Structure formats: C-alpha cells, structure tokens
Amino acid sequence: MSINLKQLPFQRATGSVMVVDDDSDVRNLLTRWLSAAGWECSSAESVDTATNRLRTQAADIVITDINMPRLSGISLLKHIKEQVPDTYVLMLTGFGATRSAIDALMLGASAYLLKPVERDELLFYVNQTYERRQLILSQREYLKTLEARVREQTLAIKEAHEETIHRLVTAAGFRDEETGAHIQRTGLCSELVALAAGWTSADAEMLRMAAPMHDIGKIGIPDNILQKRGQLTHDEYEIMKQHTTIGAQMLAGSSSKVLQTAEAIALSHHERWDGTGYPNQLSGDTIPEAARIVSIVDVYDAITHDRVYRSALPAKMALSIMREGRGTQFDPTYLALFFTALEDIQAIAYTYPDAVSRPCDRLAEAVETATTAIR
Numbered sequence: 001m002s003i004n005l006k007q008l009p010f011q012r013a014t015g016s017v018m019v020v021d022d023d024s025d026v027r028n029l030l031t032r033w034l035s036a037a038g039w040e041c042s043s044a045e046s047v048d049t050a051t052n053r054l055r056t057q058a059a060d061i062v063i064t065d066i067n068m069p070r071l072s073g074i075s076l077l078k079h080i081k082e083q084v085p086d087t088y089v090l091m092l093t094g095f096g097a098t099r100s101a102i103d104a105l106m107l108g109a110s111a112y113l114l115k116p117v118e119r120d121e122l123l124f125y126v127n128q129t130y131e132r133r134q135l136i137l138s139q140r141e142y143l144k145t146l147e148a149r150v151r152e153q154t155l156a157i158k159e160a161h162e163e164t165i166h167r168l169v170t171a172a173g174f175r176d177e178e179t180g181a182h183i184q185r186t187g188l189c190s191e192l193v194a195l196a197a198g199w200t201s202a203d204a205e206m207l208r209m210a211a212p213m214h215d216i217g218k219i220g221i222p223d224n225i226l227q228k229r230g231q232l233t234h235d236e237y238e239i240m241k242q243h244t245t246i247g248a249q250m251l252a253g254s255s256s257k258v259l260q261t262a263e264a265i266a267l268s269h270h271e272r273w274d275g276t277g278y279p280n281q282l283s284g285d286t287i288p289e290a291a292r293i294v295s296i297v298d299v300y301d302a303i304t305h306d307r308v309y310r311s312a313l314p315a316k317m318a319l320s321i322m323r324e325g326r327g328t329q330f331d332p333t334y335l336a337l338f339f340t341a342l343e344d345i346q347a348i349a350y351t352y353p354d355a356v357s358r359p360c361d362r363l364a365e366a367v368e369t370a371t372t373a374i375r
C-alpha cells in the first residue's frame, strides 16, 4: 500500500495493541514505534502464545503476520473473531500474498499492511481501527442504555395502567360488597389458571389486568338493589343482571387489548357452560375463554370469603360446590386446571386477605365520612 502519511498528525494513543510475528525484528520494530506513539504494547512470537495471552490480557487491537510456522495469522484471526470479537485485527503480509490478505478481510480483519511496513502507515491504520472500534462500542453501549430506558418506561406505563384499572375498580367496588382484595385475588388467580392452561405469560398477565373489571358494571345498579341484604325479588334480580351489559358498554370500543378482554369478561362472566347463564345464554366454547376462567375463580373466591349477607363456606364445602358445577356451570377443562392450581390459589388467598373491617363496616364508615363532609 503506497500511501504517503508522513504529515498526518496522530493523537496520543490510549489503547492497547498486541503484535504477533515470528520475526523478532519486525516485532521489536513495531512495538517500539507503537510504544513511542503512546500505545500500550505487548507481543507474541506465535499464534499459541498470542491466544494464551489473550485469555488473561485483553488487547484492543492485534496486529498479526499472516505467514508463521505451524498456525497462521488467519487461524489467530478466526480465534479472535469467535472468542474476543471486540479485539480488532490488522494483518501483516509479505509482497505477493495479497490473496490471503483479502481472505482475511472477508473473515473480519479490519485492514492489511504490506511488509515492509512504514511507521506512519502503521500508526495511521492502528489509529483508524481504534477509532472505528471505539465508535462501534460506544454505539452499542448507547443502544443498550436506550433499550434499558425503553424497558423501564414501558414498565412504568404498564404499572400506571394497572394502577389506574385497580383504582377505578376499587372506586366502583366501594358501593358493592366486593373488596379490593377480592379484585386483586381474582386477577392473580385467573392468571394462574391461564398459565396452567398453557397461555403465554403475556396473555396471562393481560388476563390478570382485565379480570378485576368483571363487575365494573355494578356502578350502574341502584344502591337499594346492590346493597340489599336479603334475597332480591325477580325484578330486582333482572336489574342486577344488567351489570354485565353495563360493564361491557363501559369498556367497549377500546383499542387496548386489556380493555377488549375486560369487555368480554364483563359481558360473559355469568354465562354458564350449559347455556343457562346470562345475559346471552351462551354455552360451551362460544363463551370467551377469559370469561370461562374468571367465572370459576370469581365464584370460588366469593364463596370462600365473607359477604355482608353470609359467611364464608368452609373450604371442603366450597370445593364440592365447585365440583358440582363441572360441565353445568363451569368449563370442565378449565375447572380441572383450577383444581391443579388450587394450592397456589389458596396461597394467594392467604397473601391477600380481606381487610379486617368487613364491607358493612366500610359502608358505615363511608356514610359517616359523607355526613361529616356535608356538615
């Protein structure tokens, strides 16, 4: 390569270079020039020595002769590309061996220098290779930071989304007998059943976020029906049933997959496997899967926890009620998966118990607060 580089100014170097050549004169000359220019230098007389040394001592750049006894510079280049790809390689080659130098470029060498090498030419290529290496490494670092930041922000948005849903559902549930803990348990237990059914973790997580909104339509049911302690009359029950369609209307038309799932759950969580549920008397597979899961989890959670109008059923009785619903109220496949996940579901119930104050106490508290505010 006949480039006149004599006048090029070189900055004081800061990187490390290893010179590999079986010819000690070349090794010494090159390391002297490089050291004088500020490069931290080491040298090796063979590929074996070089590979051993690279195991413990990193080099930013390796300058290697191609033709050496036993292993050639090409095999060193391959080793470096596989084992320490952030080390960049410059090839040294004698006159007439440009073919192997070109092969080396195709294998990932940064450049080649023809022997005898001139000092300025050497320093130019070493500098240029080092700068390119630093640029690529810093771009990679920047991308990594960027990816981490995007991941962080996505998580923050997801958390905010989940918290908004939680607060909205809690606000709606404040008029109802259902507690914040019930809402949380319904989400977590539905996620467990979905995972047991082989859903992807992303879909199961989406179900965890959507399930708590199953009764959000109760916001549109009058207090005298919603909070009635005794049995509902036929007409009252008909109004109560509307919480499914009201909830679906509230959630309809969203482009969010979570809210679309929540809409399907709100509408269909009172459908029954045998087609005798409400509001649309759907049966079997026509009931959305998410709603089939939530209906199992919701019923189990409701009967195993206290409500204003009744106490929790003992676990054994609750399980036999669930079993009785197999194929009539509940999807048999999902019910079986629910039973396989039962231990974890009970652990969730233990971790997220209802608050000490019963819903009826909470209602009294609310009335008290409201009265104080009016006064």
Ligand SMILES: [Fe+2]
Pocket (backbone or CB within 6 Å): 214, 215, 243, 269, 270
């Ligand atoms: Fe409901």
Ligand SMILES: [Fe+2]
Pocket (backbone or CB within 6 Å): 178, 182, 186, 214, 215, 298
């Ligand atoms: Fe519920």
